[in-house]
Amino acid sequence: MRLLGIETSCDETAVALVELSTEGPPRLCHSLISSQTQLHERWGGVVPEIATREHLRNLPLLTRQLLAETSLTPESLDGIAVTSGPGLPTALLVGTSYAKGLAAALGKPIYGINHLEGHLFSPFLDGKVSIEFPFVGLIVSGGHTLLVSVEGWNCYRKLGGTVDDAAGEAFDKVARLLGLPYPGGPQIEKLARAGNPKAYDFPQSFPERDNFNFSFSGLKTSVRYFLDAHPEVKANAPLLAGVSASFQEAVVEVLVKKAIRATRSVKAKSLIAAGGVVCNGELRKKLQAECETFGIQLRLAEATHCTDNAAMIASIAAEKLRAGCLTEFHRDFNPNESLFG
Ligand code: KG4
Ligand code: ZN
Secondary structure: OEEEEEEOOOOEEEEEEEEOOOOOOOEEEEEEEEEOHHHHHOOOOOOHHHHHHHHHHHHHHHHHHHHHHOOOOHHHOOEEEEEEEOOOHHHHHHHHHHHHHHHHHHOOOEEEEEHHHHHHOHHHOOOOOOOOOOEEEEEEOOOOEEEEEEEEOOEEEEEEEEOOOOHHHHHHHHHHHOOOOOOHHHHHHHHHOOOOOOOOOOOOOOOOOOOOOEOOHHHHHHHHHHHHHOOOHHHOHHHHHHHHHHHHHHHHHHHHHHHHHHHHHOOOOEEEEEOHHHHOHHHHHHHHHHHHHHOOEEEEOOHHHHOOOOHHHHHHHHHHHHOOOOOOOOOOOOOOOOOOO
């Protein structure tokens, strides 16, 4: 069985092809991503109108390219999996409309996949390790910061989440304050390599023991006040590196601390981490070290699968079909679709 995956929830147009046989996990055959980062960069963030226009232009082209590069015809597809939410409304509209049109024309089934569910299972999509429930999932991206207890298919319980900005959003906003281009995460990580993470003591959010929530807007504000009081920082490379490293440390420490605590509190054997911010080397290193200390099995999404992609959408659809717990998509997309039913 061959499934086409489509992802258009934000500023990446992505398609992927996954094959599912009677035995073994789904096999990822091909994955293409058209990133719009450069188009949004001059605006300092994602502009929904631009994203939508780009999806409209690129989705048919990418799908054709995917089929050409895998020597397949549209008729050889057995189903289509598409991100149904959460995300930008008009961006989701393009992806789901295209998927519905294609499915109707081919007479093939269509499946809706929650974008966060895609991220949650993205560490498993290369087939190297199999999915074993229960586990705890840390999703950290530009739009979300969530800790989830994953107890089975469609059985997800929220342990905590951000009460204001997402971690990636904080990286992007602080990068902007520092005069760095969008997206800010990779820029801050690069600068931070030359800086001392203990140079400045920026506040961590909600460090209390039993709380799995996050807050990053206070941290961002404290960096802003600091920069207002020290205007010389932006033009001074060593100072800029120190601020970047200290900010990164504050975000990473709280993410790691809470993810470990959450995993231990529900007595899960493994922790997975996914989403754009998991590209961050410091976060990966600290998660690894802490998981080793506490005997927790860590599954990190490959860096190429951390940011938005369609491979995670097609793969999770195939896994759920294999498990017999995916029904056809007969509703509309939902920009606020929850992972928790
Ligand atoms: O998952 P993603 O591609 O999109 C959303 O679904 O939001 O994540 C994008 C976010 C951006 O905020 C970006 O700054 C952040 O991930 N990011 C990083 C790094 N690479 C991307 N944050 C910290 N360090 C990085 N290396
Ligand atoms: Zn995402």
